[in-house]
Amino acid sequence: MRTTYLNTLPDHWQPVAAVFAAMGDTTRQRILLLFEPGEELSIKDIAAVFDFGRSTIVHHLAVLEKAGILSVRREGRQALYSVCHNMVLDSLEKLRLFIEEDLQDATALPQTEKGTNS
Numbered sequence: 001m002r003t004t005y006l007n008t009l010p011d012h013w014q015p016v017a018a019v020f021a022a023m024g025d026t027t028r029q030r031i032l033l034l035f036e037p038g039e040e041l042s043i044k045d046i047a048a049v050f051d052f053g054r055s056t057i058v059h060h061l062a063v064l065e066k067a068g069i070l071s072v073r074r075e076g077r078q079a080l081y082s083v084c085h086n087m088v089l090d091s092l093e094k095l096r097l098f099i100e101e102d103l104q105d106a107t108a109l110p111q112t113e114k115g116t117n118s
Helices: 011-023 026-032 043-047 054-066 086-107
Strands: 070-075 078-083
Touching: 011 026, 011 054, 026 054, 026 086, 043 054, 043 078, 054 070, 054 078, 078 086
Parallel strands: none
Antiparallel strands: 070 078
């Protein structure tokens, strides 16, 4: 068993932790699902889909940008957001499939009265 990471997360894992923290919110997950690879969306585009105020959307976009998931490009007064790398969308889809298939199978294992697998 590796015990080197018990006390602190190594620096090279900090970006991974930031991505998982950002993706822990279902609103941010829903926002990301709007993006197609290479597509740019404005705050107005995103607001047209959700029943949130502009400030809520801006907050969620800022969290996704800070985590390195989205990038922003300014065009005049308009901010255009895009997924930083297509790999992000691919990875999220693979993670979804893993959770849906593999973890679902694992939770379907019979449980004993003490809550452990038999």
